[in-house]
Amino acid sequence: MIKQLTIFAFILTICLISCGKTNTESKKTEKLTTIQIDTSVITILPLDTNLHWIFKTGMPTELTTEDLLKIETILKKCVNEYNPEQERQFKEINDKHPEYKLERKSFIIDLARYKRQYMAIVNSKGEKEIWVNCFCGNWDKNSRTSPVMVDDGGNCYFNLKINLTTGQYYELMVNGDA
Numbered sequence: 001m002i003k004q005l006t007i008f009a010f011i012l013t014i015c016l017i018s019c020g021k022t023n024t025e026s027k028k029t030e031k032l033t034t035i036q037i038d039t040s041v042i043t044i045l046p047l048d049t050n051l052h053w054i055f056k057t058g059m060p061t062e063l064t065t066e067d068l069l070k071i072e073t074i075l076k077k078c079v080n081e082y083n084p085e086q087e088r089q090f091k092e093i094n095d096k097h098p099e100y101k102l103e104r105k106s107f108i109i110d111l112a113r114y115k116r117q118y119m120a121i122v123n124s125k126g127e128k129e130i131w132v133n134c135f136c137g138n139w140d141k142n143s144r145t146s147p148v149m150v151d152d153g154g155n156c157y158f159n160l161k162i163n164l165t166t167g168q169y170y171e172l173m174v175n176g177d178a
Helices: 002-020 024-033 065-096
Strands: 042-045 114-122 128-136 157-163 168-174
Touching: 065 114, 065 128, 065 157, 065 168
Parallel strands: 042 114
Antiparallel strands: 114 128, 128 157, 157 168
């Protein structure tokens, strides 16, 4: 009887100790999974080496669900850092020139309005990088297979690069107005 109680106490202790442990990686994943990904607005394009201005070098790679979650998180961070200055400009111009009847959506980026094209590589350092190309409107015959590129178009067209390994975004480029 004492032996059984000792074994039971040992097993109970192990269970309690293991339940109290947390894994940093699982916490990150839990945090990421609270983000929703609308896959109807995303297409993943194959690397096109003819578009050398996107990535000069790199090997094509696949994107996982976890990658898509990270992209979404970093993309939202980028937009949240971009929009305050745009909001300020909108207010300043609109206050000076109400006759222009400007629309706020022409200044700020609301990700809900955009379709997204992703092109992924692994760079020479072994880091996963993504070119994110965003545009307003609907998918057409070619936009699920080829990058959408236009001159002008305002903030209805923007792109950036994300380094998933470092968690940083760079080269944000928002189109201008004609």
